[in-house]
Amino acid sequence: MSDAAIIAPAMAAPRRRLRLPWPLLVGGAIVLALLITAALAQVIAPYPFDEMHIRDRLTGPSLRFLAGTDEYGRDVFSRLLIGSQLSLVLGVSATLVSLGIGVPLGLLAGYRRGVTDELIMRVLDVLLAFPPIMLVLLILAITPPSLMKTAIAIGVLSAPPIARVTRSVALDLMSQEFVEAARARGERLLYMLGRELLPNVWPVLIVEASLRVVFAILLGAVLSFLGFGVQPPEADWGLMISNGRAFVDEAPWISLAPGVAMALTVIGISLLGDGLRDLLDPKLRGRR
Amino acid sequence: MAIYVLRRLGAVLATLVVMSLLVFLSTHALPSNTAALILGQYSTPETRAALEHKLGLDLPLTVQYWRWASALLQGDLGASLVMERPVAPMLWDAFGRSALLAGCTMAVVSTVGVGMGIVAAVWRGRWPDHGISMFAYAGISVPEFYWGLVLILVFGSTFHLFPTSGAATLADGFGTMVAHLVLPVVTLTLTLLAHVSRLTRSSMLEVLDSMYVRVARARGFPERVVILRHALRNALLPAITILAQDFGFLIGGIVAVEAIFAYPGLGRLLIFSLERQDLPLMQAAILVLTAVYCLANLGADLLYGVANPRIRYAGAVE
Numbered sequence: 001m002s003d004a005a006i007i008a009p010a011m012a013a014p015r016r017r018l019r020l021p022w023p024l025l026v027g028g029a030i031v032l033a034l035l036i037t038a039a040l041a042q043v044i045a046p047y048p049f050d051e052m053h054i055r056d057r058l059t060g061p062s063l064r065f066l067a068g069t070d071e072y073g074r075d076v077f078s079r080l081l082i083g084s085q086l087s088l089v090l091g092v093s094a095t096l097v098s099l100g101i102g103v104p105l106g107l108l109a110g111y112r113r114g115v116t117d118e119l120i121m122r123v124l125d126v127l128l129a130f131p132p133i134m135l136v137l138l139i140l141a142i143t144p145p146s147l148m149k150t151a152i153a154i155g156v157l158s159a160p161p162i163a164r165v166t167r168s169v170a171l172d173l174m175s176q177e178f179v180e181a182a183r184a185r186g187e188r189l190l191y192m193l194g195r196e197l198l199p200n201v202w203p204v205l206i207v208e209a210s211l212r213v214v215f216a217i218l219l220g221a222v223l224s225f226l227g228f229g230v231q232p233p234e235a236d237w238g239l240m241i242s243n244g245r246a247f248v249d250e251a252p253w254i255s256l257a258p259g260v261a262m263a264l265t266v267i268g269i270s271l272l273g274d275g276l277r278d279l280l281d282p283k284l285r286g287r288r
Numbered sequence: 289m290a291i292y293v294l295r296r297l298g299a300v301l302a303t304l305v306v307m308s309l310l311v312f313l314s315t316h317a318l319p320s321n322t323a324a325l326i327l328g329q330y331s332t333p334e335t336r337a338a339l340e341h342k343l344g345l346d347l348p349l350t351v352q353y354w355r356w357a358s359a360l361l362q363g364d365l366g367a368s369l370v371m372e373r374p375v376a377p378m379l380w381d382a383f384g385r386s387a388l389l390a391g392c393t394m395a396v397v398s399t400v401g402v403g404m405g406i407v408a409a410v411w412r413g414r415w416p417d418h419g420i421s422m423f424a425y426a427g428i429s430v431p432e433f434y435w436g437l438v439l440i441l442v443f444g445s446t447f448h449l450f451p452t453s454g455a456a457t458l459a460d461g462f463g464t465m466v467a468h469l470v471l472p473v474v475t476l477t478l479t480l481l482a483h484v485s486r487l488t489r490s491s492m493l494e495v496l497d498s499m500y501v502r503v504a505r506a507r508g509f510p511e512r513v514v515i516l517r518h519a520l521r522n523a524l525l526p527a528i529t530i531l532a533q534d535f536g537f538l539i540g541g542i543v544a545v546e547a548i549f550a551y552p553g554l555g556r557l558l559i560f561s562l563e564r565q566d567l568p569l570m571q572a573a574i575l576v577l578t579a580v581y582c583l584a585n586l587g588a589d590l591l592y593g594v595a596n597p598r599i600r601y602a603g604a605v606e
Contacts, residue, residue, distance in 0.1 A: 129303040131581040133540035134574055141562040141570075142314045221431045222544050226559055241434055245548070248437060249445045256441075259434040266429040 024275025030268025038084040045078035049235040058251040068253040070243065076254060079235035080261050086236045087217050087265060090151050094216035095209050097155025102162025103205065107193045109163065110170025121167070124160040132157055136219070140228040150229050154216045165208050169201045203280040210273025214266050221262060237262050293590065300582040307578045308360070308571075312353050315567045326369060360575075366568035368561075375572045379557065383576060385455050386546070386553035390538055392469055393476040394531065401481050402520075402527055405488025409523075410515060412493060420489075424482035432541045436475040436548040443471060453550035472549045476541050480534050487530045491523040498522075525592065532588025539581055 037044065046066075047053075053073035061068045067076040105124070109117040127135075136153045143149065173179055173196075182196045221238030223229035230236035232243070237258035244254030323336040323345065340346050344355060359366070365375040408420040427435075444452035450471050456464040495501060496519055504518045505511075543555035550556070554573060561569035 126303065126306060129299075129582060129585075130307060131536055131539045131577055133543060134577060137543075137558070137562060138311070138314050138574065141565075218431045219540075222433065222540070225431070225433050225544060226547060227563065238431070241437065245437065248441055252441055255434075255437050259430050259437070262431070262434070263426070263429040267425065270425070270429070 021275045021278040023271040024279055027268050027271025027275050031272050034084060034265055034268060037081060038088050041081040041085055045081045047075040047078045049079045049082040050233050058247060061253055067257045070254045071247055076257050079240060080257055082235040083237045086230060090147060090220045091213040091217040093151040094154040095212045097152055098158035098162050098212055099209060101159035103166050106163035106166025107170050107197050110167040111193060124163055128160045137228060145228055145231060147230055150220055150223055154219055158212045158215060162208060165204055166201055169204050170197050173197055173200055207273050207277040210269055214269050217266060296586050300586055303582050304579055308357060308575060311571050311574050312356060315571060365572040368566050368569045370564045370566045375568050379572055379576060382552060382554045382557045386542055389472055389553060390542060392473045396473060396477045397480045397484055398531055401484030402488045404485040406492055408489040409492035420485060424485050427478040428482045432475055432479040433544040433548045435478045436545055439471050439475055455551050472545050472551055475545050479541060483530050483534055484527055488523060488527045491526045492519060495519045495523045528592055532585060535584040536581060539577055
């Protein structure tokens with residue numbers, strides 16, 4: 001089915017850009033700010049994320065509690081900051097897992113072609129044939145949930161699309177002269193994949209990876225929301241939204257604030273990905 | 289064509305067999321013990337062993353799988369351990385309600401999404417285009433349950449316009465039934481609109497640049513006719529495929545959206561069974577959702593072929 005998406009006509013908007021694309025600048029700024037926030041979260045946070053202020057339960061945003069407090073009187077703002085670490089760790093590690101599985105398989109399939117290609121792609125097709133959320137739920141339901149397990153499950157799930165993209169680019173590269181030259185020199189398989197193909201696949205992979213980070217963050221939030229991801233009392237954004245549900249009338253900030261933080265994160269990463277795509281290869285635009 | 293359909297149906301069957309094996313094996317890896325679940329906390333090892341023997345749980349896994357699968361093929365889905373009721377009727381009720389939700393969402397997404405795509409393409413680079421793409425971006429930048437929460441806050445708690453939980457049947461009156469559907473459908477739609485509208489926009493732009501659209505304009509057809517009759521028809525093909533892909537997102541979305549709106553559908557049944565480790569219910573719910581997903585993918589591929597006769601199916605050509 002995604003083959004048809006590749007056939008789909010590319011977005012026709014060939015505007016010439018002389019300067020850096022604005023999505024790159026805006027997205028880059030947001031992501032940079034996010035990284036700094038996550039790195040310094042413990043320092044910036046006015047309170048420990050699990051400190052309860054029993055007298056100040058469900059109080060609205062004020063100077064003392066910038067984003068209000070939740071049902072235990074915990075500072076929502078501090079929890080937001082710590083939550084950014086969880087979201088980024090989940091997004092990045094899930095993507096690393098999917099790159100680790102998908103890229104070698106895709107390179108191998110594109111390079112070897114024939115039976116190897118057929119075998120790898122059919123196995124991945126089977127993985128794609130299941131509704132995405134089902135496999136993750138199954139894995140998380142039969143074993144005790146943890147952040148790393150969520151990341152690995154989502155990463156495995158995201159490997160087939162990565163492998164497909166890698167393979168299609170590798171197939172394109174195979175007809176190029178530098179690849180033929182390397183083959184004529186009789187280079188070994190690992191050299192061919194790692195030194196000849198991989199460096200030329202990176203530009204496409206960076207864009208795809210940014211999409212995967214977003215996918216992982218959003219799916220991770222859904223899983224925490226359903227109770228199969230990060231467990232309380234961790235300050236996970238999805239979990240915070242879920243906990244705030246019961247108090248949405250009297251204290252909407254508990255749920256609304258993490259959503260805004262998540263939206264900002266997702267938009268920032270998406271813009272960065274879009275900008276990188278424009279910058280690295282204008283021809284790729286609209287391929288997704 | 290017939291060969292292609294048969295081959296694809298075979299692939300669907302194979303997927304279901306693999307999924308049934310996966311589900312069966314993973315549920316047997318669960319820490320919970322079926323006999324203990326049935327007998328409750330005051331059971332003794334002896335009574336548990338006796339019940340396990342009676343239920344055939346002490347047989348080898350292969351025999352157990354064979355029994356389970358052949359009962360499944362005869363339509364016997366077993367009984368829920370927690371609710372102590374047969375699974376099948378419960379499952380079909382929930383399936384019907386989820387199908388209603390999914391069907392309404394798909395209808396709204398396809399009409400509104402394609403419409404937004406056309407508007408964005410026709411007014412490319414001007415404010416309707418920018419407005420639509422910002423709207424679409426906003427839709428996909430948070431998970432669907434967050435929009436559900438925002439909608440509950442705005443339309444349920446503040447303005448009391450729509451009910452925020454549960455489902456109603458035709459027996460409660462048509463208006464009540466529709467009112468219960470509005471917020472879940474809008475929530476699901478918000479997260480799916482982006483794909484459809486962006487893809488329709490880009491394929492419309494491509495088509496609007498083409499020779500035959502120029503010819504149609506040169507022949508003096510009104511712009512409305514050119515866009516709706518000449519351009520849109522050809523631009524719709526990619527939208528059909530993306531709608532099919534979105535069906536997977538829809539299933540994932542339905543699980544979360546049913547949870548937040550307390551909508552008694554298949555997704556909620558699945559979460560319930562996972563939380564309580566109700567094995568028969570869990571197995572049945574996962575299998576039904578997988579089957580629906582596979583069949584929807586197949587249906588979309590076939591529809592694509594019908595809509596675009598130029599596509600030759602591998603297998604049909606040989």
